[in-house]
Amino acid sequence: MSAPRGPSIIFEFVYLGAYVKAVAVDEATGLEVAVTGPANTPKQYLETLALAKLRRALEKRDDTSG
Numbered sequence: 741m742s743a744p745r746g747p748s749i750i751f752e753f754v755y756l757g758a759y760v761k762a763v764a765v766d767e768a769t770g771l772e773v774a775v776t777g778p779a780n781t782p783k784q785y786l787e788t789l790a791l792a793k794l795r796r797a798l799e800k801r802d803d804t805s806g
Contacts (some may be wrong), residue, residue, distance in 0.1 A: 749794065751787055753797055764790035766798060773797050 748767040753760055760779045764771045764787070773793045777786055 749791065751790065753783060753786070760786065762786035762790045766794060769798070769801070771801065773795055796800040 750765040752763040759776055761774055761776050763774045775790045796803050
């Protein structure tokens with residue numbers, strides 16, 4: 741018996757000099773959000789922040805779609 745799977749999220753990190761851009765994409769909807777921070781910010785922190793922003797965007801999208 742396999743474990744239930746939750747939503748699939750893709751994370752991408754792009755380093756631009758002293759900054760890093762973290763992108764989170766919801767595979768089911770294609771909705772994408774991004775956050776930026778200093779390049780020395782821990783990846784786990786940026787993932788958490790991007791995921792929270794993505795969840796808010798999904799909730800807002802669901803609220804406005806009817």
